[in-house]
Amino acid sequence: LLKPLDLGFTQLRNRVLMGSMHTGLEEHKEGLQKLAAFYEERAKGGVGLIVTGGFSPNLRGRLHPLSAEFSKPKHAKAHRVVTDAVHKHGGKIALQILHAGRYAMHPFAQSASGIKAPIAKFAPSEMSERQIKKTIDAFANSAELAQLAGYDGVELMGSEGYLINQFLCKRTNMPYDDWGGSY
Template identity: 60%
Template sequence: MSKFYPHLMEPLDLGFCQLKNRILMGSMHTGLEEVPGGFERMAAFYAERARGGVGLIVTGGISPNAEGAVFAGAGQMASEKDVNNHSTVTEAVHKAGGKICMQILHSGRYAAHPNSVAPSAIQAPINPFKPHEVSEEEIEKSIDDFARCAELAKKAGYDGVEIMGSEGYFINQFIVHRTNRRSDKWGGSYENRMRFPLEVVRRVRKAVGNNFIIIYRLSMIDLVEDGSTLPEVIKLGKALEKVGVNIINTGIGWHEARIPTIITKVPRAAFTWVTAKVKKSLSVPVITSNRINTPEVAEVVLARGDADMVSMARPFLADPEFVNKAANGKADEINSCIGCNQACLDHVFQMKLTSCL
């Protein structure tokens, strides 16, 4: 283990596999998922970060079905063709000595197409399309689609999946009264509203077996009116442990929230306090996130016990060698992300490839 940043560089034992350090490359949509020859380029992109030393990579969001796609034609994992495409990525990452999980992302009412669905037909303030309210039969199909998606991801060679349950996407929409006004077993009481995420995880675990990583990205603070309370978040976290989650990742804020979470003026590690509060009640490893962009900040966060791992995404656009440089005492050579969002997030909204200035 490196003598530099000892908490950050300490391996994490998950029982059936070991991560070489406590650094997660968080999910980002690259734009390569939908372009001709994109999977070969994705393979090179992620393999470079694996060689750069990151402990675990999570891909950009991949939908389990057409209605959940971020936009019409966005990436899915629903067929053997998809398996073959993604195998190119996993083989490259494994050859580079890395581990990689695929994020399963159902956009729900955030999907930018006319076939979007949601627990209730309540339009998102950031989307021109009003969603269709899913029937109970459609809910069951969606859960099966999540399980099938995870099964195909395993077949494609992924080491695990991350189930996106935060940022105001489909699963998150079931959890809060803000977007779930149902009167059946999927709505009403909090026990009913958390039924959907728990059933998704339960069926995913059944589909993939035990020796496969399941990360659940839990919305720890919604930053919108009528969102989850901290006791509710903790209750869901405990329930997720029982149905088979290996790691819980931190989600901060819905996309429609008006409170900044990732821009330059947000203080470093500004939201790790909420991860720390949730972590006290959980037994599985917990990842924290948002505005952690130097090894010094990450080391402090882990040393004080706020989390078991840290997630960074944009810093790996700025410098694929981030981890190796930190581990070898060359942190001053890291090309640091300043949180400007100009060539990453802005490019995503402009349907351009993600990059870095």
């Protein structure tokens, strides 16, 4: 557990990983400075890899109307405080890219189909082929920006019922097209 791990593109000082956890700081005005301090303490303590809480690749993918987004160069620039704080202590950090899909708590939610989540107030709109491709591009853009911000990698949130999982699940992906159907 405490031996280094070579991932090919980077080496972790050990195999201790802090899994993604949404702290609620992501949306606050001074949140990135507080996140930097939070993650810095974990890096000081010896964690090999930290995964951030989820950041949306675009406006429609946000969990809440004011949730954090990671889609513009200004976001990458602002995140340098976070990555620098972790790297200063020999740690590595990955940005989690999360699209809420039907779990979004705003009226602009999009998903694989128009099926409303039991936890959501709003039914999502079913994504068109064009919207799906734009969302894929948004994920790629966020990943590129993460590199600019100094992140050592990204994690795509594809579980727990969020957008990617909604496309993989027969229950939430009803269209019979190139993006849906029976698996």
